[in-house]
Amino acid sequence: MSAKRLVLIDGSGYIFRAYHGLPPLTRKSDGLPVGAVSGFCNMLYKLIKENRGDDAPSHLAVIFDAGSHTFRNDLYDQYKAHRPPAPEDLIPQFPLIRQATKAFGIHNVELSGFEADDLICTYAKMAVEEGFEVTIVSSDKDLMQLVNDHVSMLDPVKGTPVKRDQVIEKFGVPPELVVDAQALIGDSTDNVPGAPGIGVKTAAQLILEYGSLDALLERAQEIKQPKRREALTEFRDQILLSRELVRLRADVPPPCPIDEFALKDPDATELGAFLAEMEFTSLARRVGGSLSVLETAQSKAGDLPKAPVSKPLFGTTGQAPTPKAATPEALLTPVNYDAYQCVQDIGTLSAYVAQCKAAGVFAVDTETDALSATSSGLVGVSLSCGVGSAIYIPLGHESDQGGLALSGDTLKQIPLDEALAVLKPLLEDPAVLKVGQNIKYDLSVFARYGIRVAPYDDTMLISYVLEAGMHGHGMDELSELHLGHTPIPFKQVAGTGKSAKSFKFVDLGPATHYAAEDADITLRLWHVLKPQLVQQRLLTVYETLERDMPTVLSDMELAGVRVDPQVLRLLSQDFGARMGDIEAEAHKLVGRPFNLNSPQQLGAIFFDEMALPGGKKTASGQWATDVKVLEDLAEKGQPLARLLLDYRQMAKLKGTYTDALVEYADPKTQRIHTSYQLAATTTGRLSSNEPNLQNIPIRTQEGRKIRTAFIAKDGHKLISADYSQIELRLLAHIGDIEQLKKAFTDGLDIHAMTASEMFDVPIEGMPSEVRRRAKAINFGIIYGISAFGLGNQLGIDNGEAGRYIKTYFERFPGIKAYMDAARDQVKAKGYVETIFGRRINIPDVNAKSAAQRAFAERAAINAPIQGTAADIIRRAMIRMPAMLEAADLSTKMLLQVHDELIFEAPDAEVEKAKAVIINVMKNAALPAIDISVPLDVEAKAALNWDEAH
Known part of the structure; x- marks a missing residue:
């Protein structure tokens, strides 16, 4: 063995060769893609096995790329801009490959802002010295x-x-001149421009003739060939930039010293556990025999993923039970609250963190002093790395309302900064999977303390992908459904009503039972639910549409959107004054004062005093005066009904929006931080609350005024980017409607085209009423509208509306075929699917009620269209932050309102940001699906949301 020999492995090269060099491979137990992991492990094993004796390295490390953005992107924003995103089935394998490296006992290194090549260059220089x-x-x-x-x-x-001779054979120049040659050649893969028209042979000839690139550029006017001379003189700056892009850095701050790369045998337990978890049985046998350090790894097809068994470590606060293997029987083991531990010293915490790291996967949950993830304080953290094993780390409990330690009369906690210093490396370790239930909340809490949790799985989202529309996806409901266990309710530990208290005042005993149980149950649910994604062929849906959304939304929620409280207060005053005017006018119509908010008084006026026909009584015996009743009366010419509708609209705008939004705004920043719900709808659409910013009315002038209160911060603009008629475009694609596809491709007015097809009216000079009817039909068809519904909307009788729908289907038979297919599928399977494979369960299709079944069939028609639109904007949102960063933009995504995204951009970035945003949104479906009609995106920038829309 050479006394000092360092081997540096290019991790990215290994990964992509492993991925592309082998057929796809999935883990038998749950279908997780592991082909690249398998190839990577085999390549590591082959390298170690074949480099023995005099060739054996004394030191070995694998160098990875830390991210897509490096200092080169700051030099040239188009650097690597044309590289496609990583294959969707490779993305979940990246953290597993880092875990594999660790399991083999090999050090892995990466550094944000630099490429792996720069680290390799730096370590090579250090090593030679x-x-x-x-x-x-x-x-x-x-x-x-x-x-x-x-x-x-x-x-x-x-x-x-590859030594000096091989380099000369490749480039025509020796290694010390390769950078100069590459500056001329450029690189289409990395989008390095180089010198136009100069290839490898010409570059080598020029560099060798003049001795260096600097000398060549200095004497470029001497070049006899006009094209070469022109390329060297006119593109001088581009060539010099290219040299900076291809030159590797030798001065990168090394994350760790070379001494730490000293080669050692892998830990038999750790490597055996990893190979068993990956179900690499044959490799485990070869490695065990060849390296003589491993026990043979045992795994059975169909077993659930396993975490290695760790030793008890609670020497100071008690003995924790050994985690049980995640067998189906163990997952159903009754919860033992006495086994949960409250960790109050740094040594015990460090030991359990090591146990989580060795397991490779653990559940994490946070407890806070309030409900808002964007403003509440961290009270405690719970961890679980195996069935029945869980700890709670109190960090922010207070004793002035009775909080006590588990024993004694003093409240003992690890100082917050010390605990987070121990937790941060684990929570950010790319080789360890974190599991959370509604993990978006925890991501936001940790992010405010400087911790970026990754990678992670979310049991709520896994359940949502598996069974959206079948049940809720909260932890308690999932625990009862899948584990037969009812967790401790929050009110049991924190109280209810007037006796309710913040979690920071809960005694550590019940706090530990409650919090540790959350982590334990979450990990059990992950073991139960994750394998089902593959069994039901839904893993790709989870990986591409759900898994990254918590980070995206957490960042949006933390950023918030600024409002102008003065505008909101003025609008509140205006709406209040108008309510007073309406009230006075209503009193004048009736001839006496009455309460406009009293259904009882309104019913008496309309149906007793005025004796109007059509009144219906509620179950309580009162006259119904809901919106539908008032709208019917208003259409029949009752001015009082119209006044009441206007009054209710003003009251809602004032109470729900202008008054409430002032209260929601942070008093220091005047920014509102809404909370997005990922699993609240069946179709994949997001919803928001606290406050709901997705339901602000935009079809009325008053509603649009509210959007004027949403403003950009100083020196910035709001950018609104909106998909144009995306659901109609998707109907054209999904239903394969040639007329609609051609109209969208040709940029025609789709409603005018539809009217022309249906009513034989030329598009030129078409009456607005004819177009309006076609528009109502177009959108109505998406929602499975009936003749009755269309007639009511257009103010025509049912017979005429039925003829419209019949004509529509005759002109566009593909739509009828699509609708029939959707009905057939939901009746046969109980669900429909988006084009990306999202499953939308509609259980009411088998309901006893005919009305419920009819509603379910209409939902089945719309769900694949609305769901596909939701999938597309999710794909855009997931890609957006990286694309903005790659373009060296500080623009931030703030809001999503169905088909619209709202950004805040510095004034100087607006135009460049709009181009990036539009490009990402237009191409969001690629490469998975090539939509057969263009996805048009309209983007506009302004000082407030209304002007930008």
Whole structure:
């Protein structure tokens, strides 16, 4: 063995060669994609096995890319801009590959802001200075500039060395001139521009002739060939920029010293557990025999994922039970509250953190002093790394309302900053999976303390993907449904009504039982639910449409949107004054004062005093005076009904919006932080509350005024980007309606085209009423509208409305075929699907009530369209932050309102940001689905939301 030999493995190269070099592979027990993980492990094993004796390395490390944005993107915003996103089934394998490296006992290194190549360059330089011989395992041509007498490369596929002669064969120049040659050649893969028209041979000829790039550019006017001379002189700055992009950095701050790369045998238990969890049985046998450090890993097809058994570690506060393997029987083991531990010292916490790290997966939950994730304080954290094993770490409990330690009369807690310093590396470790229930909340809480939790799974979202529309997805309901266990209700520990208290005042005993149970149950639910994603072929839906949304929404919620409280107060005054005027006019009509908010008094006036026909009584015996009744009366010419409708609208705008929004605004920042619900609808649409910013009326002038109160901060603009008629476009695609597809492709007015098809009226000079009727039919068809509903909407009789619908289906037979297919599917399977595979369960299709069944069939028609639109905007939202960052923009996404996204951008970035936003939204369906009609996106910037819309 060489005394000092360092091997640096290019992790990204290994990953992509493993992924593309092998057929797709999934774990048998749950269908998790593991092909790249398997290939990566086999390549590591092969490298170690074949480099023995004199060739054995003394030090070994795998170098990974930390992210897509590096200092090169700051130099050139188009650097690597054309690279497609990672394959969807490869993304979940990235953290597993880091975990694999760790399991093999090999150090892995990455550094934000720099590429793996820069770290390799830095470590190679450091190693040579310390007397090492260095081998870089990679076939990346960019690393060939590092080759010298002490640094060589090894092609991992061919197994052949790359030294000085091989570099000259590749570039035509020796390693010390590779950067100069690459500056001329450019790189289409990384989008390095280079010099137009100059390839490898010409670049080598020029560099060798003039000795260096600097000399060549200095004497460019001497070049006889006009095209070469022109390229070198006119594109001088571009060439020099290209040199900076391809030159590797040797001065990167090393995350750890080379001494830590010293090669050692892997821990048999850890590697065996990892290979067993991945179900790599054959590799486990080979590794165990060849390296003589492993017990043979045992796994059975169909077993649930396993966490390795860890030793009890609670020496100071008691003995925790050994976590049970996650077998179906163990998952149903009754909860033992006495086994949960309250951790009050840093040593015990550090030991359990190590246990979570060894397990590779653990559940985490936070307890706070209030409900808002964007403003509440952290009270405690619970962790669970195995069935029956859970701890609670109190961090912000207070004793002035009776909070006590588990024993004694003093409240003992680890200082918050010390506990978070121990938790942060675990919560951010890319090789350890964190599991949460509604983890968006926890992400926001931790983010406010400087912790970015990743990677993670969310049991709420897994359940939502599996059974949206079948039941709720809260932890308590899921626990009862899947585990047969009823968790401790929050009110049992915190009280209700006047006796309710913040969690920070809950005694540590009940607090530990409540919080630790949450983590334990969450991990059990993950073991039960995650395998079902593959069994039901829904893993891709979860990975591509749900898994990344909590981070995206957490960032949006934390950013908030600014409001102008003065505008809101003035609107409240205006709405209040108008309510007073309406009230006075209503009193004048009736001839006496009465309470406009009293259904009893209104019913008596309309149906007793005025004796109007059509009145119906409620179950309590009072006359019904709901909105439908008032609208019917107003259509029949009753001015009082119209006044009451206007009064109610003003009251709602004032009470629900202008008054309430002032209260929701943070008094320091004047920003409102709504909370998005990911699993509240059956179709994948988001909803928001506290406050609800998705239901602000926009069809009335008064409603639009409220949007004027949403403003950009100083020096910024709000950008509103909205999909145009996306549901009609998706109907054209899903139903394969050629006329509609052609109309959208040609940019025609879709409602005018429909009217022309239906009523044989030329588009030019078409009466607005004819277009309005076609528009009502177009949108009505999406929602499975009946003749009665259409007739009521257009003010025509049912017979005429029925003829409209009949004509519509005759002109567009594909729509009728689509609707029939949707009805057939929901009747046969109980669900319909979006084009991305999201399953929308509609159980009422089998209800006893005919009305319920009819409603379910109408829902089945609309759900694939609305759900696909929701999927598309989710895909756009997931990609948006990285694309904005890649373009070196500080623009932030603030709100989502169904088909619309709202951003806040510095004035100088507006136009560039709009271009990025539109591009991401238009292409959000790719590469999964190529929509057969263009997805038009309209974007506008202004000082307030109304003007931007």
